[in-house]
Amino acid sequence: MAKVETSSVVVQPKKKSSITLKANITGWLFASPWVIGLIVFFAIPLFSSIYFSFTTYSVLQAGEFVGLQNYKELFHDDLFWKSVYNTVYFAVFFVPLSIIFGVALAMMLNMKVKGLAVYRTIYFLPTLVPHVALAVLWMWLLNPGFGLINGTLDFFGIDGPNWLGSVKWSKPSLILMSLWGIGQAVIIYLAGLGDIPEEFYEAAEVDGANWLQRTRHITLPLLTPVIFFNLVMGTIGAFQQFTLPYTMTQGQGTPANSLTFYVMYLYDNGFKFFKMGYASAMAWILFVIIMGLTALIFLTSKRWVHYQGE
Incomplete structure (x- = not known):
């Protein structure tokens, strides 16, 4: 056995x-x-x-190994620094504004009113419009001569600016266009609002809390995980801004390179000037910047992101 x-x-x-x-x-x-x-x-x-990134590779030729020469040239390239400034400017203003407007719209679309599904659909529709079509539409709306926006301002006696033809107004115009398409973020905020238990609001009402107090002490703290997610994704997307400015300026970044963004300049170096080694160096600098900012957001999230049950 x-x-x-x-x-x-x-x-x-x-x-x-x-x-x-x-x-x-x-x-x-x-x-x-x-x-x-x-x-x-x-x-x-x-x-x-x-x-x-350490060579002079140009797609057509293998190139030679040049070490850190591409990186050294970048730091002496005025247009490189201009593209960095334009991209940072866009990210600094667009990301916070997209969070503010996104949360506000989500709270409005979370109210129990008649026809709510229709309103949600209307605010989400711009997200479905291709970026090229979106750029063409806004170029018409912001046209200084016959555009709808300047026409409306003129009706009220206000002389509208040359939106896309002015160095001062070109980047704010792009931020305005981008804010028009934050429907995806709004949907995520709506999902976050739906996860907040109604018992919290009922208890706050019993304690005499008004709408502002409930928003400040219940809605926003419990929505911070969703805000955190959109902050990370919004930052990454802002530093990769390409389609809208490239379409509106036909890749020229006009006026006076005020709409030359980092990825646009990277694309031009790689596929227009065939300086693929130079473009690869730019890509890795962008990678380091995005990774650094993402890591910073993650490190600071422990102070302001609140999860249910903690």
Whole structure:
């Protein structure tokens, strides 16, 4: 009996291991298209760009290894610093404004009124408009001669500015356009508002708290996880601003390069001037900046992000 038991103990792991091996092979076979795609279209280009950033690679020619020369040239490139300034300007104003307007719109669209689904659809529709069509639409609205906005201002006796033709107003105009399409963030805020238990508001009403006090001490603190998510995603998106300014200026960044954003200048260097090594260096600088800002947001989140149950 002892021998039979011993042999069964030995045979069982072999069967188990063979089944596990077959399951692993099957799993890797099913995952192989995704793994191959990840390696070919992401990992290889990623590590190649690190090497190219230290070379004079130009797509047409292999180039030579020049070390940190591309990075040194960038720090002496006036247009590079101009693009950094434009991008930071946009991010500093757009991200906070998108959070403020997004939360305010979500709170309005969370009220129990008749036709609420229609209002939510209307505010989400601009998000579905392609960025190129959005740029063309706003170029017409902001036209200084016959645009709807300046026409409305003129009706009230106000002389409207040359929105997209003025260095002073070009970036504020772009921020205005971008705020028009914050429907996705509003949907996320609505989901966050829906997760706040009604018992908190009922208890606050019993204690005599008014709407402002309930908003300040219940809604906003419990909405901070959603605000945190949109802050991170909004910051990353703001530093990658490309389609709207590129479409409106036909890639020129006019007037006076006031709409030349970082990714636009990166694109021009890589695909217009074929300075792919230079563009790769710009891409890695942008990567470091975004990673640094994201890490900073995560570190500070412990002070102001509040989760239910904590």
